[in-house]
Amino acid sequence: MKRNILTSITFILIFFFIINVKKVYGFSFVQEENVLIQNLDSIEYWIDHSYINNAFQIIDKTEKLALESKNKKHIARVYRLRSGLYISVQDLEGFETYLKKATILQKQVQDQYGEIYLDNLWGLYHKIVSKDNDKAIFYLKKAIDGAEKYKYEEQSIDMLVNLTSVYYRNADWKNCYEVSEKAIELAKKYHKDIRLLYLYYRIGTACSRTNRYDEALLFFRKGEEIARREIDSAKTTNFSNHTLYLAGIASVYDQKEEYKLANDYYKEFIREQSEQNNIFLEKYAKDIKAYKELQLKQKDNERILAENKYQQTRLKLNEYLLISGGVIIVILILLILLQYKNSRLKTENNSLLQEKNVELLKAKNKVEEAYKQKTLFINNITHELRTPLHAINGISHLLEHKESDEDQRKKQLDILQFSGKYLLRFINDIIELNRSDEGYKISLKKHLFDPTQLINTIKESLKFFIIGENNNVFKFLFGEKLPMKLLGDPDHLSRIIISILSNTSRYINGGIIEFSVEPFFTKENTSTILFSVKSEDLYFPKEKQEELHRAFIENQSAIFTSLSDENNLLTLELVIANKLLLQCNSKLDFISNEIEGTVFSFQISFEQVEERMEQTEHSIKKNEDVKILVVEDNRVNQLITRKIITNFGYQCEIASDGYEALKMTENNDYDLIFMDIMMEGIDGFETTKQIRKSDEKTPIIALTAISEAENKEDFVDAGITKVINKPFEPEILLEQIQFTIS
Template structure:
């Protein structure tokens, strides 16, 4: 049934408003206010609920929409007789909004041109900014995105300089949305922050904060500003009450969370959120489908009722006055009852939905706790497994390298020397692979801390370059430039700096043959206590594609199987270098083109020590009488390793006894006097930690050095607890072993 009473009341309101306009009396201001009131009423009737995604028929009857259109047309007629250019602009703007909803792009142009002519006469830059904002929306409907963006940028400039604070909310929101579609994340960031700032200042349109924070989180993820992403997620969660938290919004939010964890390489969490996002979007589509179906059913029922009312009207035309009265009563009663029913159903569905969501949240929370416990157990198991595997792999490597070391001192034929060299190179390759894997694992678990030691960077780099060129020269020409202004002594982690530099230099040498390697180390800035050094290594090798650059920091990735087979290696070098640089709050930059070489650069901040310190280098091959008085106890459960290590110690001129386990070592210390003890850790009967504890109770001053394959970093607390100050890793370097014995005795 049509709402004739409702339309009649509105028409009466129009007539009452028209009278003062025609009278041209002193009440002209009242008539303008009345027209503005009718204009507002027409917008409410036409638009109904303000849904940013689509116009829902629920709550917008055909009668109300027709009434709103009628009011808008009447206002358009009235405003022609009023000399108020701003009111005319408002009416034209309302007409443009209505036509945009209808997607009638032909008529919109007429009203845009009309507004532009009025604004030119007024010379009002704020109104001009609002005009360009509408023009941008119009161009968006025409799919002219470049023109749309140009119009919105002009609108933003005008409104920022001449408009009110609230004017900046929608224009920056529109720009943010446009740039997000084009994946221009820096611009998204800029305009989202501007819109949020305007909302905070004007304290209006707070319901836009949720979407703006979502745009911000997506921009921060794509710009790798991960620390700020979680703030956006928290803001969205905290401010749920001030905006409509729809399933579609939830789907987008979960999708961004998935992208965030994917970029953080936490693929398990990423998959979890992507799955939840898909469920949310599926639910959203299902809900929309049901709403549209219900709306169509309601519309069909309304049409049937309209036909029935027409028939009743014809049949009862003679009793019009009585029927009209009854009709009004029935109409208002029906509207009231339908309103109650709709409200009750909505309240029931809302309550049911909340109960379901609470149950799901409770279940998800329990599953999350269980998953976290499993992850913690898996990490602990991984750590224990790594220690065991390290020990088992390092033990045979110790045997191989020790035998090679001893055999090299024997008289050998040329063929035997070559074979020993191959064995040594193979064991070195296995050792490097094992160390890289363990090193990467510790970095991922954030087990490393930067050391602060004083060293000469220029001398260190000279030695590293000479060493790498000797090992992997590939007949390349080396161009080396180390800035003479770099301080003689710097303070930092010498080992980790060496690792980063060597891994990048080794890559350049490996992938370049008969080419040029350009090495530059320059002082970028310097203060009294800080020096920023820029390192760059450029080669003329095979180069990389953009896709290969994007994957260069992934573990075990070398671009292709063909490259791996041709050049070898593990594909861990750049991944380890990147993670070490992250410890220094730095990053790595790659520029490359296929066939034109690669340039890799990075920067590191060093401390400048107050006083220069000279490196104390004490090593000698000679054996004097003092060495003969040094008695070492070697505790090693592997017989082969025991024989080799004992032989190395004896060759240096020291006396050496051996024990097969910790219990035997404790008994020998009680019976003999030793200068120091080399203690294996993982042994049967009694391990190295327990044996050290018993020995320290008997003799607190005796130096005990761990000779082991387990991770020093992961077991630092245990070493400190039992009193082991020095740790040597298997396979031990003979020269380092010699230095350690001398320093401890």
């Protein structure tokens, strides 16, 4: 009988325990439902106000809660919100996956706004993914009609903005103008400045393309005013600067033939774009560091949240245990078992967290070291770029003074052209040499040049190239029987000479530097010229000499080491000079002692050519029968390329995008097509493929900044004949035109 009583008591205690547990979990379910709805509302608010990063931080947790709730309306909503987040960051695969999931669930629930929201997303899908503009317009208009029907006025703004983007891409300027005008009115009403940035630019472009220039300027300036305001840095938008508006205003003035104003705005555009690029690089490095720190904090926060949740659960259980006094013995046994398991789990988690913290600390140190090297690299490479830029700015300033006579202006223009080529070759040398494999040689030009005239040009340019004048005196000595004409690459030779002279000048102050050039020996049609730089005021200690020899031997790692190590800055120019000499089958030699000073020397062999009339770019016979099409979406590049081609005497027509190029090639025959690759709408690869369907013979040359080596397969598949990398020299363009049409 006692046994039966004990059994009955046990069942009663278990019954009370189950009731109390149900109360705990029932309360938890209601709380989680409220958290889910609050999170969904927050994500929708953050997307609407462009706080995309904030939305991403809780989307995973919210999706998990929605799935656990098994509420189809909540699940459909979180799916379409995640789809909207993915399109905001251009994750097209994630966007398409969740859009289809949301569409399937939407058919099973009654949600008017959800259907409107999905129509808007399907419009974006057909615009961006399937590139079916007609379907995009259909779905966006359907979404707008639904929003107007059910009074979602504020929400319709984004749908109108998306519709204007489709009309803008189709160059349907009439509809683009009308829809933009309607969207601007609503955006102003609800203070949507981010949307106004897009709308003012599109409506301004529509006016510009329909020759309503004054109206276009009015809209561009309104957009520029908004862009100049300080925008919340937490918002995710790539339209937070007004450089695009500067380019738009410049383009309008260009169309109005007010070239001075257009030039002023283009200069402001270029200057501000350069500043923003520098800011981006610095911000990018800081973001990497901040991201790693955030990961550490998130791990710590997750651990704290887990411990807090555990403590709250224990408190609630203890509260109900007091009410269920009759089951205290059973609960104590359960708690002992639970505590044992939790202690074991906590021990394992702590051990795992310690291991992860060590790994994160190592990763953090690596990021900080990479950031430091990146900063030094940027500072040093900027120093090297400022040298020729200083020459260009200085000469430009001198050319503004009209009192200079014709000879002075010609000499100044020669220096300006020399500086531009120097800058272009410096950038190309750094890119090609630093990435090249051992034994790889860059392509050297073969031009007829006068060595004496070249050295005199370098002499005139020294005051611009060697900015840090240390009161040094330069002497130039020419040997007897120096050939009048040599065949080689004068720009390449100039880079070598200026690098050595600049480096030598940095080491001394108030000294004398002698530069001499003389024939070393002549064999048949080949002349070997000896170049030397000498200064009795310069002496390298033995340690420095060993360092220089080591830098010359290290080959391709030496350039980056010199650019990113503040202790090796003075070695940089000598390393580059030696790398350039290796491309000429030569090398930089030097001797240094305390008595005679230091002498740098090198020898280069040139082909010796009889003095003859050399054909220049200005003496090319004009051929007005040759018709060339340039496909380029950048107005500045259009202007420059057209001017170069027409100066050579050829006909030139411009297509501003791939769609316009396809129409022009259908209606006209061209002898040659220059194709930009990175364009809005359809890119250069796709445009070339479309042209090749009906025209397999017309040569198509790519003018692009992307790497030919890394994209070789794409160029071949598209049917592109030749690739010329930007920036390019006019002579290179002329050579390709003459070669192709011949």
